[in-house]
Amino acid sequence: MILLIDAGNTRIKWRLAGPGNTTEGASEHDQLARLDALLERCPDIERLFGANVAGPGVAARIAEMAAQRGLELEWLRPDASRCGVRNLYHQPTQLGADRWAALIGARARHPGACVVVMAGTATTIDLLDATGDFLGGLILPGVELMQRALASNTAQLPLLAGHFSDTPRNTADAILSGCLQAQAGAVERMFSHIETSPHACCLLGGGAADAFADLLSVPVQRVDNLVLDGLARIADDA
Structure with a gap:
């Protein structure tokens, strides 16, 4: 076991x-x-x-x-190639182990091109092409971290519960809506790199994923525990 x-x-x-x-x-x-x-x-x-x-x-x-x-x-220590995924980071060992495992989990789940998104404390958005090449990715503050950064570093933008709106008309809604739009926008911009690939999709996971999943205008599969999926795949391959 x-x-x-x-x-x-x-x-x-x-x-x-x-x-x-x-x-x-x-x-x-x-x-x-x-x-x-x-x-x-x-x-x-x-x-x-x-x-x-x-x-x-x-x-x-x-x-x-x-x-x-x-x-x-x-x-797990990230390396240049594992389980059908090739790591094109300039220095492959500097890729986060969680991102590396999630990419391997994504490859096992979806054989086509995809954007692998893990939305937690930070949000990572990684590109995997149809051949299994990891092309690169983004790291940005997660939804809550974005909100807390505004509250901590501005005098008049407090940390308040807000609601999403396309056209926010109060400060709390403006903060939350801005943070959610930033997450969704980053995902969609990365997806544009692979949108012409057959069956391209976004694999979206993490505790904050549901906060902006409905805002995405790209094909989405909600997934849980891609890191554990990748670890299982690697363990089986060892």
């Missing part, structure tokens, strides 16, 4: 996979006891494999949990 771990900026997601058994869960960084409890009650876990962008502190805590049970934790 293998435990796959997606250590993100805000949350830790995991998938426990074995013969006839696949379960998933998640926790905040300060709730890692839940992951420890999972390791305790599943002594048949033989391998831990993950993608970490949460930093060395979180990685060390998870590794310690594993070591207490005689297990070694393996973190």
